[in-house]
Amino acid sequence: GENVEQHPSTLSVQEGDSAVIKCTYSDSASNYFPWYKQELGKRPQLIIDIRSNVGEKKDQRIAVTLNKTAKHFSLHITETQPEDSAVYFCAASGDKIIFGKGTRLHILP
């Protein structure tokens, strides 16, 4: 069945350094890859997404890359700040969204 694998499950980086989260997906029909940030007790919030006809997208300190051939996509956060601490979910979507299990990102002072 459809599956999204996400790594690492926990990531600690020094404030100001970069963080990278990687995902793979199994369903070749997936054409849309959103990334969500979820803070404790709150709903998932879309932070960036990438569509299958694009290889890379950047929005200020956040960038996503997509390799459709390898079925890999990644989230890159540069110049990390304390408010980046949260759980991040990758997802792959055709008609429905399949989420990864999440990465808990800790930004260390």
Add this chain to the structure above:
Amino acid sequence: DTGVSQDPRHKITKRGQNVTFRCDPISEHNRLYWYRQTLGQGPEFLTYFQNEAQLEKSRLLSDRFSAERPKGSFSTLEIQRTEQGDSAMYLCASSFRTSFNEQFFGPGTRLTVL
């Protein structure tokens, strides 16, 4: 607030009772999704509607779960004979069906089954 809304935000019930949750999507969105999220996990797909038609149900959705979207606007999710394992956050999301499927989430209903 023109976002997705859910009611109630919290529900505590005893095992064996029935519960019903409501989701109001963004008004122009024709797709509505239900997910379940347990602590430390990503949201798990349960079911989705396009307008009033229920197009897909996950294997996770046992016979005790039923969802409706009678007029293609709000949706209800009912759980009959609740079990402790049903305790979770139930999230609703909506989208406008295009070639790509950007979904917006509601705040969720946290269910605790005692």
